[in-house]
Amino acid sequence: MSAVLPDTFTVRPPTKDDAKAVFELVRDYTQAVVGFPDYTLDDAVDELTEPGFEPETDGWLVFDGDRLVGYGSVFGKGEFRILDIDAVTSDPAVEAYLLAEITRRGREMSAAHGHPMAQLDTGCYRLDTTRRERLDAYGFVQGTTFHRMRIDHQPPVPAPEPPAGVFVRRGTPDEASQREAHRVLVESFTGQYGFEARSFEEWHAAREAQTTFDWSGMTLLEIDGRAVAVRECTSAFLEDENCNYIGHLGVLDEARGKGLAKYLLRDQFALDAAAGRSGTLLHVDTNNPTPALGLYLSVGMTESLVIDSMRLTVDV
Structure with a gap:
């Protein structure tokens, strides 16, 4: 999996100060998909400051000029057998770039913990059929289904x-x-x-x-x-x-x-x-x-x- 961003795009790691921008990006995505903002500023702060998350190596913000257009992260816990990942963007090219970086870093993390494979997990709203199709094309397979009750x-x-x-x-x-x-x-x-x-x-x-x-x-x-x-x-x-x-x-x-x-x-x-x-x-x-x-x-x-x-x- 590899991808190249347009020359005008820039990438840098996130910091806690980026929580509001990340919140707005994810909020807008969830609003468009499920009809309501299924994300809060507290969610963004918690993700960016969770103990064990190393933003310098495990997080990515993609900008088109001054506008944030993509956010990606990979996070491991316990014995790092499973890594939780996220790639949020409305641009398929940015998504491909983020997933390539996440996969590269996931391989490094799993290897460092002595695992022969990296298992990368992400959630996909059932309503987001176009993203589901892209994940299928990248090689993701459905592991289970969660119902919000x-x-x-x-x-x-x-x-x-x-x-x-x-x-x-x-x-x-x-x-x-x-x-x-x-x-x-x-x-x-x-x-x-x-x-x-x-x-x-x-x-x-x-x-x-x-x-x-x-x-x-x-x-x-x-x-x-x-x-x-x-x-x-x-x-x-x-x-x-x-x-x-x-x-x-x-x-x-x-x-x-x-x-x-x-x-x-x-x-x-x-x-x-x-x-x-x-x-x-x-x-x-x-x-x-x-x-x-x-x-x-x-x-x-x-x-x-x-x-x-x-x-x-x-x-x-």
Whole structure:
């Protein structure tokens, strides 16, 4: 994969000061594709400042004169087996350039971590059929599909009672509870598509740096003093949709079948309605080994957006 930009175009790495320009570029793209701005300034700031992201080598801004026309990034975490990438532009030539640079850098990153292949993942709105066709031509294949699920709240929403024998720990303000949340997340999500386990230190640093995250948004369920389920919420959709966002919801194998996930969902709906939130959002992998989509439908959530996860695998 290779591409050359017009001579009048310039390229440089991004900095935090570019967050507003990146936000406007991505906002305009999402507005054109899905009909609303599915991106916020906080999203841009978090991407450009996430611990582990090295903008000098792993980010690209493409300008036509003074106008930003393309933004690309590649980011690895955990053992770097999977790299998250993004290439946002309305210009196919700029997209080809960004993907070529991302692929080159992805090969370097994977090789540095001892992997024989680079696996590059990106999301593509199901509605963006022209971009999907271009990704297919580049060699990307669909790995899974994520559905954005939503429920709108009409207060009052009754708060559910916890299942028998379950203790609810709201918030994880100290290291011990944070380590428990990390353990449950890793154990419950390992094996799912695209999940890359991170060390506690890496995961903790990422949460601390995230603009829309607070440890008060983490909830643990305990049985016999042991954490067996976790719910992680952020305000990622508060600014644009007045909705709370469930970023992760996991239940350990040993505790499944006890109604814990359904309780965590209904409990969050009640909390969000009481706080004046218009609704609650989350993303679900429809190829999840657990029947997650049916769970969310059963509590009244409906599909609001479909995003295909596309993967390019290249030798290093």
